[in-house]
Amino acid sequence: MTLQPPTPFPGRLPEQVAFHRTELGPILSVYGRMVAAGEWRDYAISSLREIAVFSVFRRTAETPLYRIEKRPKLRHRQGQFSVLGPEGQVLRRGDELAQVLKVFDTRRFRVIE
Numbered sequence: 001m002t003l004q005p006p007t008p009f010p011g012r013l014p015e016q017v018a019f020h021r022t023e024l025g026p027i028l029s030v031y032g033r034m035v036a037a038g039e040w041r042d043y044a045i046s047s048l049r050e051i052a053v054f055s056v057f058r059r060t061a062e063t064p065l066y067r068i069e070k071r072p073k074l075r076h077r078q079g080q081f082s083v084l085g086p087e088g089q090v091l092r093r094g095d096e097l098a099q100v101l102k103v104f105d106t107r108r109f110r111v112i113e
Contacts, residue, residue, distance in 0.1 A: 017072055018047040019054065023097055027054050027068055030104050040065065066091075068101075 019027070034040040034056070042057040044064075051071050055064035067084040074080050079094040083103050092103040 016047045016049060017052045017070060019045070019052050019070060023070070024054075026097055026101055030101050031056065034104070 031040060031043055039058070040056050041059060044053075044055045044057070046053040046055070050073060051069055053070075054068040056066045056068075057063075058065050063086065065086055069082050069084060070080055071082070072080050075095065079096075079100070081095070081097050081100045082093040083091045083100055085091050092100050094100045
């Protein structure tokens with residue numbers, strides 16, 4: 001049996017950015033409204049080191065239809081919240097989450113065939 005020296009415990013674990021409860025309330029309200037309309041069906045939340053993402057899917061196996069991102073490092077520049085479209089284009093950006101989520105109120109979400 002070989003003995004391995006103990007590995008040092010890291011001083012601090014890397015912090016993660018996450019949505020706060022007061023931020024998830026309005027996001028889930030918009031999500032619930034769109035689910036009731038039949039437009040959205042699934043979501044995913046990712047908490048990473050520099051960004052938190054709320055992804056919305058039409059179907060589970062697809063790529064995200066929309067992404068609501070929180071980037072605290074952009075708080076003093078462009079705003080920490082943003083809504084991105086399916087191609088990665090920024091639809092709206094700002095420091096107030098309620099203002100950023102208004103992009104879903106003004107748009108018509110219809111499938112054009």
